[in-house]
Amino acid sequence: xxxxxxxxxxxxxxxxxxxxLLDIDAGILTVAQKADIVYGPLVDxxxxxxxxxxxxxxxxxxxxxDLHKIQKIRQCTRTLVSxxxxxxxxxxxxxxxxxxxxxxxxxxxxxxxxxxxSVPVDRVPPLLKQARPxxxxxxxxxxxxxxxxxxxxxxxxxxxxxxxxxxxANAKLKFG
Amino acid sequence: MTQKKLSVRIDGELVNATEGQSILQVARxxxxxxxxxxxxxxxxxxxxxxxxxxxxxxxxxxxxxxxxPVQDGMSVTTNSPKLARYRRITLELLFAxxxxxxxxxxxxxxxxxxxxxxxxxxxxxRYPHNFPKLPVDLSHTRYVLDHNRCILCTRCVxxxxxxxxxxxxxxxxxxIQSKIVSDLNQQWGEASNCTSCGKCVQACPTGALAEKGFxxxxxxxxxxxxxMIAGRKGVHA
Numbered sequence: 001x002x003x004x005x006x007x008x009x010x011x012x013x014x015x016x017x018x019x020x021l022l023d024i025d026a027g028i029l030t031v032a033q034k035a036d037i038v039y040g041p042l043v044d045x046x047x048x049x050x051x052x053x054x055x056x057x058x059x060x061x062x063x064x065x066d067l068h069k070i071q072k073i074r075q076c077t078r079t080l081v082s083x084x085x086x087x088x089x090x091x092x093x094x095x096x097x098x099x100x101x102x103x104x105x106x107x108x109x110x111x112x113x114x115x116x117x118s119v120p121v122d123r124v125p126p127l128l129k130q131a132r133p134x135x136x137x138x139x140x141x142x143x144x145x146x147x148x149x150x151x152x153x154x155x156x157x158x159x160x161x162x163x164x165x166x167x168x169a170n171a172k173l174k175f176g
Numbered sequence: 177m178t179q180k181k182l183s184v185r186i187d188g189e190l191v192n193a194t195e196g197q198s199i200l201q202v203a204r205x206x207x208x209x210x211x212x213x214x215x216x217x218x219x220x221x222x223x224x225x226x227x228x229x230x231x232x233x234x235x236x237x238x239x240x241x242x243x244x245p246v247q248d249g250m251s252v253t254t255n256s257p258k259l260a261r262y263r264r265i266t267l268e269l270l271f272a273x274x275x276x277x278x279x280x281x282x283x284x285x286x287x288x289x290x291x292x293x294x295x296x297x298x299x300x301x302r303y304p305h306n307f308p309k310l311p312v313d314l315s316h317t318r319y320v321l322d323h324n325r326c327i328l329c330t331r332c333v334x335x336x337x338x339x340x341x342x343x344x345x346x347x348x349x350x351x352i353q354s355k356i357v358s359d360l361n362q363q364w365g366e367a368s369n370c371t372s373c374g375k376c377v378q379a380c381p382t383g384a385l386a387e388k389g390f391x392x393x394x395x396x397x398x399x400x401x402x403x404m405i406a407g408r409k410g411v412h413a
Contacts, residue, residue, distance in 0.1 A: 085279055088300045090307075095277060098309035136304055143300035147279030174294045175271075176278025176285070 004053045004162050006031070008040030008083075009073060011066045012093040012131055013059030016148040017084035018042070021056070023151035024158075031155075034162040050076050054161050056083040056144075056154075060093040061137055065125035074138040079161060082134045083154070085147040085175060092147075093131035101127050142167060145175045185251040193246045200228055200241035208254045211263060211295060213270075213288055213381055214329035215242045216399055218406025219338055224329055226266045227292070230254050238262060264296050272303040273352070274310065275324040276382070282395035283383030289327060290382075306352075313358075315365030318388055319377055323355055326384035331399075332356065332376035339406050344370045356384075378402050 010018060018041055022028070038052060039045045048069070055077040061067055074080060085091035096104055105119045105127075134140050144157050153172050160167040180195040186203050193202040198221060203210055214225035223240035230241045233251040238259070241252075253259070270289065278290050293299075310323035333345040333356070344367050348357045359367035377385045379402045386395045 082300065089271070089277075090305055091277055091279055094305070094307060095275070095280075097307040130307060132305070133300070135300060135302075140300070145299050173299050174278075175276075175290055176281065176287075 004035040005038045005049065005051065006035040006158075006162075007038050007048065007052045007055040007073075007077070008042060009048075009055060009057045009059075009069065010041050011057060011059030011069065011087070012062035013084060013086040014092075015041070015058070017056075017058035017086075017154075020146075020148035020151050021083075021154050024155040025151070027151075027155045027159075031158055031162065048072055048076060052077045054079045054081065054158075056081045056158075057087050057134060058083045060086045060090045060131040060133060061128065062093050062131035063125040063127050067128065067137060070134060070138055079141045080134075080138065081142045081144060081157070081161070082140045083144050084149055085145050086131075087134050088143045088145045089175065090131055090133050094133075097130040097132075101129060143173075145173050147176050149173065180248075182246055182248040182250075184246050184249070187252070187254055195245075197246050198242055199230055199232075199239070199244045199246055199250075199252055202246050203230075203241060203252065203254050210241050210254050211292060212242060213292060213327065214331060216331050216335070216379055217403040219331065219334040219379070219402075222330055222334070225270070225327065227263050229259060229262060229266075231256060231259060260296070264298055267292055267296055267298050268301045268303060270327050271298075271301045272305050274306065274308060274326065277324075280392055281325060281383040282386045282390045282392060283325075283397070284393045286393070286396045287383060288381035308352075310355075313364045314388075315363035316370070316372070316388075317365065318372055319364070319374065320386050320388055321356070321358075321364055322384050322386070324384075325382045326356055327382060328354055328356070329381060330356075331379040331381065332385055335375045335379040335402055335406075339402065340371060340373050340375050342369050342371050342373075345376060375402060375405075 037043050038049050055073055061070055082088045086093055109119045110117045157167045182193045182195055184191055184193050186206050186208055191202060191206045200210055211227045213227050215221055221242040223243040228241040229238040231253040232239050278284050313321040336345045337343045344358050346357055347354055348361060358364045359369055377387060378398050
């Protein structure tokens, strides 16, 4: 049987959703039997592959780089999953949304530090005006809220997707 | 004078009711589940949240169960695909309107809004989030008002007026600008009518009103106590 290509992506989030994904413990063996993890923080691939069956995206879209990534990911993915509250609602990254970006950077990098008071401009992607959920930019096939979603919830959703079932785990999901 | 006995159909089931009862009261007595957020047993009903909408035969529009009195021969549907769809839309709009960042809320895990999303199967918000800039009132010595988490259910307004009799809370402005204010739009700490009884905090379904000194997930509310106190004879101010 051909293995399913699974990717995971980390945008503006805290890695908590990936930690929760790792918390499926022995479940990862079942996943590994059915899927190849082709891209993400857990593997070494540098470029997002051209054809991926399932992509789990953690984090909000917060910078130009996030935006380019999510657009590319959408083009190359059959089933796109918003994993966790940041990807689903904006959550904590979106708490900056009422503050204008220049004021925010000034506060953090100039007023908030003792040394090297300067706003970084080189080699960091410029921030978008607001951090927003994935569905504000691309079509999302499945939402898995939670901060983070429980390991069981993630395993249930991933197992369903890998077996070609419609994920029924929604009833167990909650914001926060 | 005894109140008139009525006969109504709830989801096809024949149910006895008393004149003056709301559809919600009759349906709940018959064991039917109708979702509510702004309704709190013991307080007056205002139909603010619109989650309790039901279908009534002969009426073209959906009616709020909490404020619609039953009539003899009325036939009510409490659950249908159409109602489920509209209830989800209503709930998503509540989430989109302000900044309900559940993960960092004192009421996370003990919130009626959050629980309602789970009950209705809302896992994302189809509308763009509004992300308004709203203040947090920390001026009261014991309590906090976080406008970001307020759904304008007005339970605090009603419990303060109807049970405590202090009339501290009110709603100011219109539409999306609406917000809860204490006394004459003063900071809560300066509201001289406030008795610091905390009934508004216990009645609040979300983390909008909370006690100070609680961290994320630590605040639990006892709105059932409010209903119990309000149910006592003669307590209504």
